[in-house]
Amino acid sequence: MPSILKEWYEQEANSNYGAYIPFVGTVRDEDDIEGLSFDIYEPILNSWFKAWQARAKEKGAVIKMAHSKGDVMLHESSYIAAVFSPKRRVALEFIDEFVEDFKASAPIWKYDLKNGKRVYALDRSTALEGSGILK
Amino acid sequence: MPSILKEWYEQEANSNYGAYIPFVGTVRDEDDIEGLSFDIYEPILNSWFKAWQARAKEKGAVIKMAHSKGDVMLHESSYIAAVFSPKRRVALEFIDEFVEDFKASAPIWKYDLKNGKRVYALDRSTALEGSGILK
């Protein structure tokens, strides 16, 4: 298990949160890939994440996130997020909204690793909001 | 962090699930309680859980659960569940439905520990479906 889940749990051990919901995304063995690879644009990822931290704070919750850069092999975890909240309902809704917005908005690009090459996963990717304004 | 989360993760390490979502419920310090205490009626809990395992299997997912019996002190975890699924959407919906139905349907009774006594938490409890047929 990714050790960061334990670290996060210990960070909040005395914060009096009643619900802790991690999300662990793991690279699946499918389509004959050897693994996945990721590019991340950190400046925009960080400001996106700061906005989510502010939303969490408004609800008395805390959100944490980690994402791999570069290659991630089969059955390794590429993405981990977690929400801590006093109440379960807030936590359940928050992890869902956060993970979905992460998929739609985080500036991260995914590549299949096939025969040692990086192949951009265009068909599983989502255009960011506001895309196409230069066309 | 509850070690069972790691055990579950290792059990499914080679199952090729893409999403792992645990839910950890921890006893909060509130209302001057010293902790919580639980009674469990296992025969009905087990059949309820088996029905959920079957629902998970239908969706290609796996669900796991552990709940404390007896006393649980402040900041200790009383309840842990987890879903493993190939896809994130199934996992996010399943953990939410499972945890909510657990609250509404699992035959577990909660007591506040106050001044060393067990006080039944009637005001936070939910009547099971079909309650009142003998009144």
Place this chain on the structure above:
Amino acid sequence: MVRVEFLGPIQKEPLELDIKNLNELAEVLKSDNEMQKWLENSAVAVNDMLVSSRDIELREGDRVAILPPVCGG
């Protein structure tokens, strides 16, 4: 005989009753002062299956459980 058990916070020893159905059980429990408050919000299981109506016949050796409001987690 039918064995009736009271779960969770209901502080009551099990009963062994000579009853044929849940209507008869309801009559017995209604006459019990300490049980009246629980009848409104408690569910009933017969042989560990929750039932949704009183329309249940009981047989020799059946087990009935009375389940007050729950709160796991």
Place this chain on the structure above:
Amino acid sequence: MVRVEFLGPIQKEPLELDIKNLNELAEVLKSDNEMQKWLENSAVAVNDMLVSSRDIELREGDRVAILPPVCGG
């Protein structure tokens, strides 16, 4: 000058352009054959803020980023 960077899978070196707004940037990129397919599905950030319209003036030293479709997780 305005620096234009191409992120993720767009295999293109950064440009230093003498442009005043995103309309001028659009004209430059449309004339670039390898960029045409990306313009339809890419978003634009100015100084690391995503923008939702072309109605943006650019100043000396601004940085523009072109962001193709994403897939985290």
